[in-house]
Amino acid sequence: MLVAVRKIQKALGEDRVSIEQDDIESHGYSEWSTSNSTGRPVAIVTPRSTEEVSAIVKICTEHRTPMIPFGAGSSVEGNFSSPFSGICIDLSGMNRILAFHEEDMNITVQAGVRWTDMNEKIKSANLFMPMDPSPTAYVGGMIATNCSGTNAMKYGTMKDWVVNLTVVLPNGTVIKTKRRPRKSSAGYNLNALFTGSEGTLGIITEATLKLAILPDETSIGVATFPTVKDATAAASKLIRAGVPLAALEFMDEVQMSVINQNGGAGGRKWTEKPTLFLKFTGTKDSMNEAIRQTQKLIPGYTSDRLIFASTASERESLWAARKEALWALLAVRPENTEIWSTDVAVPLSRLAEIVDLSKKESGNLGLFSTVLGHVGDGNFHQAVMYNPKDPEQYQAVKACVSRMMRRALEMEGTISGEHGIGIGKKDYLKEELGDSTIQLMRALKRSVDP
Template sequence: MKSRLHQWRQLANAVSRGASRSRRHASNASHSQHNSIPRVSRTTASLLSGATALAGGSLAWMFATQQQKPSRIPQHQHAISQNTGSLYADRETMLKAASLIAEALGEDSVSYDEDDIETHGYSTWSTSNTEVRPVAIVRPTCTEDVQQIAKICSEYKVPMVPFGAGSSVEGNFVAPYSGLSIDLSQMDQLIAVHEDDMDAVVQPGVNWVDFNNKIKHTGLFLPLDPSPTALVGGMVSTNCSGTNAVRYGTMKDWVVNLTVVLADGSVFKTRHRPRKTSAGYNLTSLFTGAEGTLGIITEITVKLAPIPETFTVATAPFPSVKAAATAATRMLRAGIPLAAVELMDGAQMKIINSSGGAGGRIWKEEPTLFLKFSGKQRSVEEDIVRAKAISSEYGAGKFDFAKTEEEKHSLWSARKEALWAMTAQRPEGYLTWSTDVAVPLSRMAELIDISQRESSALGLFSTVLGHVGDGNFHQAVMYDPKNPKHVRDVKRCVDEMVKRAVEMEGTVSGEHGIGLGKKECLLKELGPETINVMRTLKRSLDPHCLLNPGKVFD
């Protein structure tokens, strides 16, 4: 796991640096005409675009209509005045605030490096981006640092945009109104582990994979399984999930309490540490999934679960996506305690094979379920027999299950390597449009079937991949952003998919939140009355709209 995590981080950092350099070189060419802020050109496609998003199981929304705008970034001062009027400070005042923060926290805490700013203001694996960039990056190391930052930014009306690992895909961390990017990755301390209470206290910059490795000796773990690069603070802020959600739920189910810094620098803890309470409002849930728009999370107490005695995996190909999805629903309805139920369609399996296969084998190019079983050895064996029987009722081919550690890795490898295989084969200049929805389990097979047929009819590469155990699936389409027909067809396909999900009492975002990319979708799902309640909460806690402005709703 450490090796794979290291590869993810190295490749992600390399791509970000490369994209930044490309934009900087284009910027320098036009710098003679614009002396204040260099204009930066956006690169269209990168190897990892969409990869981290899919790995975490959540996907981006924005369409290529924005990609066709002029590729150079306007001067920050001009962009800020266009978007906000006098709501926020001008660039000079923002820089003054950054200087005051450097005096308070130390010079090393603030960065004006061009590559650093670009990495914190533009995502190479998301199409939900903005033309504006933060003026500086601030790196606090403790709650008191964040408190100082908030007080100064509040005084000077400077937007604050929390930043974690940068793996979110809905434009959650971009800076449409400039301001400061608050990078929390250096707040990476494991503060306490309470083994008998089965919980731990961490700072937001703790990586979940590193965390689980550190506490493995206790026999406990945090069972979420998003992107391997994800940090706990971002996981809380977007209410993430991942492949284990069908058994363990989403991040909201594993947060006990939070320490939060409000826009004015006030600090408070949402509750004490017992597993249950009925004392007052549920403020922990209010800030979980709020995407940093209500407060900056600086400490998290998370629940822990016992590491299962044993686990194994199984795979089964099906004649259709609908048959596979229906079989998955039947398994859950039958009470089989699956730890994970993942679906990859025939197009995805073909991509795996064209890359040389996975796990030392060539796979059937049919919709395939990937199942994970965990628990007591005898129970796992019984669950496999039951899952195999249900699969056969829906026309499944050979039901393979692992008997050794090597076979476990082999069978699950296609699911893990799908992202690498797909992004590596994307045509040059193409983008990957991707998004996810979630619906009640009884409607999932129907929606997947319709969505797959409609996207396949576009004549573009499209694929379905998802956490079908909890009604959440992702669809990805590769398209040429310079081709108007591609753009129109993809947008229409997305609109229909979201519309159907809402009609089925589903959600427009199963994972990764709303960010910049899905604001219109949220309005379709919840309506103006619900959005107005959210706005009331926002105004109460952040009256000057300084915390991650422009996200979730306008």
């Protein structure tokens, strides 16, 4: 491993390789993440181009040294852990926009571009890339985990926004998955194979992404309900009626109180009840029509219990409450505790039931726990605060999360709606997919990385 480090130092220059303890720690452990390993990389390398990544990969492969691609480090399932040590390839130095094709509505970027920066830069062309995971995330990591976020209800997931990828394969070969057509049926869908492969098949170094037109208008609605079941039932009703929502998010009463404790995301005092956040986008007329449909479908929620934002700043403050949920949790977390945050997804009709059951069960732990979710996709997140050094607490939370995953599988759902598998959920993936399907995935992995 150290020979590989020296070779990389020689190839890229000393200043591009760090063996500082702080760097190693910040690239090997994350307080945001549920799963961390005790392993740490021996060095952090910072390439600036696809060619440099290829050079690094060739050296690592030659010396049989594990490689861990690292983006913004905001994933939550231990996706960038280094259980077998190795060399961490930090892509933050690859943060250039390579080409913005305004008329084609796509953009080519390096993997280390932050999506929020990218969207800010193309805003004036009235375009944006609609996926919205953590505001800190990089494009490369977003693709590697097939991320989504609150906009998935309207815009799908990351795989739907990839036009082509430049990937460095485990032997150092550089491939490009496609040219730049908006639609294609030429050959195997390598875009989709690498999207969500979590760095196991190659390192994504560049990507061309589709862009969407920024909606003329956005409106946010917030509705509170007496119980979690009432809230999820209302959500199902809106979905099934085809109300053109851009997003449909749920936060439970605990999460709402956390938001209040943490300053209310812009100073608002929220009702601490199960709450739906609704986003409407489009032209003025179409948006107002969707709002009218919503008011009709959720009767009795016309006044204080169904609020609509009228100004841009009010709108931002309402939505900020949802987007800042994880940070609010981290801020109110007592010392020595960590957050076990995880997500599952089930068919729409089972969502109310699984949210209700999971909430009851995690409530029984006697620990602080909360539920929030992208209910428009049947996807929800549960977060439990616990002391990782207390073995009893650790085991209890682990068992509770495990039961939630099993329940999702029994309901024909998945153990991961959008965070990926990482090291946290490896054991359950086999249960979800069965031996034959896992064997096929292994065969695919071997064919790319013999």
